[in-house]
Amino acid sequence: MLMRLTAARQSLTTLATLLLGGVLVPAGLFIPVQAHAVEYKIYSPLVVQGETEVELRSFYSSDNLPALDGEQGYRLAVGHAFTDYWASEVYAVLGAGPGQSVDAQGVEWENRFQLTPQGKYWLDSGLMTELSLPTQSDEPSELALIPLFEKQFGRVLTTLNPFLEWQFGSSAASGTTLGYRGRVEYLLHPFFSPALEFHGEPGMIGKFEPTADQRHQVGPAFYGVERFGGRRAFLYSAAVLFGLTRGSPDTTLTTRLEYEF
Amino acid sequence: MRVRKLGYIAVLIAGFMSGVVYASDKDDEYHLVFNQDQQFEPPNLEIPADKRIRLIVENQSSIPAEFESFELNREKIVVPHGRIIIYLGPLDPGTYNYFNDFNRDTKGTITVQK
Numbered sequence: 001m002l003m004r005l006t007a008a009r010q011s012l013t014t015l016a017t018l019l020l021g022g023v024l025v026p027a028g029l030f031i032p033v034q035a036h037a038v039e040y041k042i043y044s045p046l047v048v049q050g051e052t053e054v055e056l057r058s059f060y061s062s063d064n065l066p067a068l069d070g071e072q073g074y075r076l077a078v079g080h081a082f083t084d085y086w087a088s089e090v091y092a093v094l095g096a097g098p099g100q101s102v103d104a105q106g107v108e109w110e111n112r113f114q115l116t117p118q119g120k121y122w123l124d125s126g127l128m129t130e131l132s133l134p135t136q137s138d139e140p141s142e143l144a145l146i147p148l149f150e151k152q153f154g155r156v157l158t159t160l161n162p163f164l165e166w167q168f169g170s171s172a173a174s175g176t177t178l179g180y181r182g183r184v185e186y187l188l189h190p191f192f193s194p195a196l197e198f199h200g201e202p203g204m205i206g207k208f209e210p211t212a213d214q215r216h217q218v219g220p221a222f223y224g225v226e227r228f229g230g231r232r233a234f235l236y237s238a239a240v241l242f243g244l245t246r247g248s249p250d251t252t253l254t255t256r257l258e259y260e261f
Numbered sequence: 262m263r264v265r266k267l268g269y270i271a272v273l274i275a276g277f278m279s280g281v282v283y284a285s286d287k288d289d290e291y292h293l294v295f296n297q298d299q300q301f302e303p304p305n306l307e308i309p310a311d312k313r314i315r316l317i318v319e320n321q322s323s324i325p326a327e328f329e330s331f332e333l334n335r336e337k338i339v340v341p342h343g344r345i346i347i348y349l350g351p352l353d354p355g356t357y358n359y360f361n362d363f364n365r366d367t368k369g370t371i372t373v374q375k
Contacts, residue, residue, distance in 0.1 A: 048336050084338075118335065119313070119348030152334055154353060190331045229365045231327065 040199060040239070040254040042159050042181045045126025045148035047114040049084040051231065053077075057256040061249035063098075068249045070098045073105075085114045093132070106134040112148070124150040128161075140172035155187040175204040185223060195221040197239045200248075213247040221254075233260045288315045288348070293369075295319065295326045295339060295361070301369040310373045313350040320344070326367075330359035333371070 040059050055077040063069045072095060079089030091108040112128045126148035133141050146163040165177040179202070185195035200216035203209045221239030228234070235258040243250050291314055294302040299322050308314050320326050320339040328347065329336045339345050352373045360368035 046336075049338050117346065117348060118337075119350075155332075157334065187331065187334060227362070227365070229362070231362050 039181070040197075040241075040252070041256065042183050042197065043112060043126075043128055043146070043148050043161055044159055045112075045114050045116075045124050045150050046118055047081050047083070047085055047087045047112060047126075049081050051081045051087070051260050053079050053089075053258055053260045055079070055089075055256070055258040057254065059252055059254040061252040063243070063250045065246075067098055070096070070100075071249060072096050072102065074102070075108075079110075087112045104135045106132055106139075108132045119152075122151070138170045140167040141169040142167050157185045157187060159183050159185070173204070175207060178202050178205050183221065185221075191224045191226065193223045195223060195239075197221045197241065199241060209247065212245050214245055215248045216244040217241040217248050217252060218244060219252075231261060234258070235260065288313050290315045290317060292316075293318045293328075295322055295367075297322050299324070299326075299361075299364065299367060301359075301361070301367065304369045305372055306369070307372045307374055308349070308352070310354045310375045311351045313348060316347040316349055318345050318347060325363060327362035328359060329362045330357060330371075332357040333359065335359070336362070 041057060056075070058074045059072060061068060061071040074094045075091045077089050077091040079087060081087035089110045089112075091110070093105040093108055094102055095105050096102040109131045110128060112126060114124075114126045116123075116125050118124050128144075128146040128148055130144040130146065131141070132143075142165055144163050144165040146161050149160045151158050160180070160182040162178070162180045165179065166175075167173050179200060181197075181199045183195045183197045185193055187193050196218065197220075198216075198218040200214065202214050208214065219239055219241035221237060223237040224235070226234045235256075237256045239252075239254045241249075241252040241254065243252075289309070289312070291306060291308055293306055293316060295318065296302050306316075308316075318328050318337075318339050320341055320343055323341045325338055325340055327336065327338045328345070333349060333352075335347055335349070337345050337347060349371070350373075354373050354375050357371045357373065358368065359371065
């Protein structure tokens with residue numbers, strides 16, 4: 001069974017690489033290889049039944065230190081909301097560590113569950129699970145559990161995703177990794193809503209690195225949507241994140257493009 | 262160390278659950294109908310400010326509709342002959358626009374009054 005899983009993972013990764021190649025190469029982007037678990041998307045707990053989406057997002061970090069400079073990642077996803085409380089999405093993941101060329105990192109499967117009706121309670125809540133299967137058989141797989149919180153104050157929308165992450169399989173580190181992602185967004189206009197995003201990862205619970213060596217980033221962002229009717233829409237966002245510690249990249253640019261139908 | 266790990270997870274769960282408190286079955290109820298002519302009735306709904314309400318959206322037509330509003334931050338599908346509950350408020354006084362995402366010419370307003 002393990003051999004079948006490995007073969008399936010390799011097939012999926014090959015397919016993912018071909019799919020991403022079909023998108024990124026014509027777009028003039030450089031397709032690389034290597035994996036990093038850094039994730040810069042912030043998730044709402046709300047699920048809209050029947051929505052299908054295709055998503056492309058990326059990040060690039062720069063830093064004075066060679067150990068942090070040039071880290072980059074790309075994700076291409078297809079997802080669908082099957083009910084009014086469950087959406088599922090599959091990702092092909094590519095990326096590169098500092099000084100390395102981009103390569104296929106693996107595939108991810110996310111399931112997002114809306115747990116409470118929007119606006120019924122003080123806080124809107126949901127839960128997401130994320131399974132990451134790496135390209136390389138000697139790298140660990142990862143499972144993350146991500147509670148999703150959202151609260152609206154007038155036109156100000158705040159979203160928080162703390163997360164817990166575990167590794168399993170080859171070379172798996174023991175322990176639970178703790179991290180967080182969040183934003184404060186002002187719903188100014190559908191085409192442009194400014195926001196402040198924050199991302200961080202204190203590290204393994206019980207074995208946190210010194211604060212200066214942890215990753216903590218914050219910066220401005222914007223979100224927008226162009227709706228075409230018939231439930232078709234084009235969503236876009238970008239953020240520039242600044243490192244707050246020496247363990248964080250000085251600057252990270254993230255972009256997200258999404259087509260819903 | 263194991264106790265500390267469990268403590269972190271417990272804090273996470275407690276924070277998760279504490280944010281879900283406060284629900285009331287005593288909210289005022291308002292009704293919006295997507296009729297067989299595929300129009301919203303009433304075209305302008307009035308609700309009170311600074312109060313949470315339950316908006317019942319009923320689809321009396323044979324095609325799906327989607328209640329969507331950027332100002333209200335709401336997006337929810339209503340299946341043919343189905344009904345949904347949308348919780349709104351407390352809202353500041355003003356006029357909020359919404360539309361049917363399946364046909365954006367079909368729209369209405371919700372006026373929030375003191």
